Amino acid sequence: MLNLKNINISYGVIQVIHDVDLNVREGECVALLGSNGSGKTTILKAISGIIPYTSGSISFQGRPCVMNNSTLSYESGIVQVPEGCKILPYMTVQENLLMGAACRDEAWKKRFETLTWIYQIFPKLGERCNQQSNLLSGGERQLLVVGRGLMALPKLLMIDEPSLGLSPRVLMAIYSTMKMLRDKGLTILLSEQNVNQALKIASRGYVLENGRIVMEALSEELLKSPHIRKAYLGM
Ligand SMILES: Nc1ncnc2c1ncn2[C@@H]1O[C@H](COP(=O)(O)OP(=O)(O)OP(=O)(O)O)[C@@H](O)[C@H]1O
Ligand SMILES: [Mg+2]
Known part of the structure; x- marks a missing residue:
């Protein structure tokens, strides 16, 4: 591949x-x-x-x-989850996740379905979806960057x-x-x-x-x- x-x-x-x-x-x-x-x-x-x-x-x-x-x-x-928990600090958790889907048509069309799935995998993100992402702990940020990568529906x-x-x-x-x-x-x-x-x-x-x-x-x-x-x- x-x-x-x-x-x-x-x-x-x-x-x-x-x-x-x-x-x-x-x-x-x-x-x-x-x-x-x-x-x-x-x-x-x-x-x-x-x-x-x-x-x-x-x-x-x-x-x-x-x-x-x-x-x-x-x-x-091809989707890269960067090292060092690089989030978009002044956006909410959900906005960060949506950014992951923003530039792939296929992923954008399925964004709400994928969001539901991400919140099932990482319930912490669902609980805090409307909070500004710089309030997350280091570990939660790592969940967020992985979730954001998955929002792009990577191959x-x-x-x-x-x-x-x-x-x-x-x-x-x-x-x-x-x-x-x-x-x-x-x-x-x-x-x-x-x-x-x-x-x-x-x-x-x-x-x-x-x-x-x-x-x-x-x-x-x-x-x-x-x-x-x-x-x-x-x-
Ligand atoms: N933008 C850059 N300009 C100049 N040198 C760089 C740059 N980025 C990385 N390097 C150098 O390239 C080499 C490889 O770096 P790289 O970041 O790819 O390693 P790594 O295996 O990811 O390390 P780490 O586990 O610390 O993340 C290192 O010597 C680093 O100093
Ligand atoms: Mg490295």
Whole structure:
């Protein structure tokens, strides 16, 4: 469904992504694992068309993606939930959610149906739908950004470090939602430093170090790997 071939990305003169090949098949949940600064967000942004790449190619559903065009990427169903709970602070919870559907015709037509579904998954958001979103706690904001992404009715959902700074309870809510979405057949690319958590729901993972993919394997193989156990799981 998603294919990255030989992607290189630079910020100014500094190259941060080197020769990345990555594939996600339809219905798969794949983890992109790596520590701070390894390049996870940069790769997601290139897939979303937010930043350009210097060479290589990206295709989605068999069609080449136009480089650096986030509108086209979003219209085609690629949706990125950004890291760090980026909400629209002076809009209400519901307005934030509606923004997720605003630029996809199909999603906009079904917005009220989808809102009802989001409030079922995350009742906290339903209870506070008319409150200004900057009144939400950090964990509630994370629910909101995931909900906003789902409002776009994504074909590929990319979630950037959802576990960052969350209490175990919110982490459970986020991960059980992702598991439910995966089981419903949604294609997910999950960027995480929390290797243990990510590999519980992903079937495969890529390990990114200093902008290069150093390993690609099934989740159970990654969990057994001495390198992963030492470098990411502290064993
Ligand atoms: N806008 C930018 N301009 C210059 N350098 C950048 C920019 N954004 C990221 N970088 C650099 O690119 C590298 C990869 O950053 P990126 O944010 O993709 O990593 P990450 O794996 O998402 O890290 P984290 O887990 O901390 O979010 C880092 O060295 C970072 O400093
Ligand atoms: Mg990041």
